Amino acid sequence: MYGVRLWSVRRARGMNAFYRGFETVLVRLHPLFKALGYERIERPVAAVEHAVKGFLFDCRMCGQCILSSTGMSCPMNCPKSLRNGPCGGVRADGNCEVKEDMRCVWVEAYQGSARIPGGVEAMTQVQVAVDQRQQGRSSWLRVAREKGGAP
């Protein structure tokens, strides 16, 4: 929801702190996820993730979540799917070139990142091309598998 999305960015600091805590829990749950079988729980977890993040951030389930590097403003809501900052067409009122009634997700991201410790620094990282195969899959499980499974 658009209104909730803007609300979430205004609370980027709290959202980010919560998310970090949540990530630690996910990583700790790795043995459980593994025992249950990642592929078996993929669909139900992805459904829950979609419902929660869809409500809070208008999440598009790209499967490679970078919210904490974008001030908690989901870049996949950009009509050009830009993951590395705004295009040159941002309107004078800070709205999107394509959807003129929507705030530019990157103008929002800059405001959100200023509220997150290290958020501004994170925005300067180059984000490589998305893996389109991850579309619709759970970012939560991917994080748990990659970080929990890492030595």
Next chain:
Amino acid sequence: MKFDDEPVVPGYPLPILPGHTSPGRFERVLRAGSFAVTTELAPPDSADPEDVYKRARVFDGYVDAINATDGSGANCHMSSLAVCALLTRIGYAPIMQISCRDKNRIAIQGDILGGAAMGVCNMLCLTGDGVQAGDHPQAKPVFDLDCVSLLEIARNLRDEHRFQSGRKITYAPRVFFGAAENPSGLPHVWRAQRLAKKIAAGAQFIQTQYCYDLPLLRAFMRHVEELGLMGKVFILAGVGPLRSAKTAEWMRKHVPGMHVPDSVVARIQGAADQAREGRNICIELIQQIREIPGVSGVHVMAYRQEESVAEIVDRSGVLQGRAPWYPGRDTPPASQRTA
């Protein structure tokens, strides 16, 4: 300028000098420290190669490289790759624009290899305008990549000899890669940061959106310096003649990211010959931009007034007597020597 090692056949590549990445004239001019001039060719709505050559000829002797736009404004025209391939046949130095709007990474990487094989030495990596802006709003926008991830992939093709998939290529494209930036774009404070990201991803030169507001451009350049980016990239500032106050108003309203200060519009409005005043303003801007530290050249965009580019560049005096290469430059019959 004439290089000592000019190829005998104009379409052939120049030797790649140490520290250079391409066999092209454009990189040579910039690295030699000359103030470079580039312009934009609007690809025709036609399949006739002569339409391309006609459009290129009007710039002869006044520009170092010619951008071939890639469906600019999301309008359908002859492809950028084809325009560039036609231009390289007779020795021009085109800059192939690549937009992420219409092609996915498979098509784009193929075009980079294909373009380089056809002698294209310069490529400009762009995100592209949204399809809603053009003549085919019913089309599917692709945007598989954005300009930064495209730059990263392009650089890896050239330097690591690999596709994004990791698969090896046998002969790397020798290309000078560029990107765009909009110094008057919003949010102002983040524009130079975004430039830093493009440089980190592989941009070697930058062509900017129109700069009619020099205080904004100067502020942008100061920011570029503060971030330690001076000398890491060649920046060409975008300029162009405004045909009339009405055109200026229209562009302000309809061209995404375009910023024209009221004072500029008022000055054109008050002139007896508005088109001439538009050219005068463009010339003054070029002369002032030349004095801004860190700016390596200008990119003159004169859509539907392409024939005015030669006059603008000539009167601005920025070439300082230098004659950029054009077909026949080095062997003109004496009777045709006019400029």
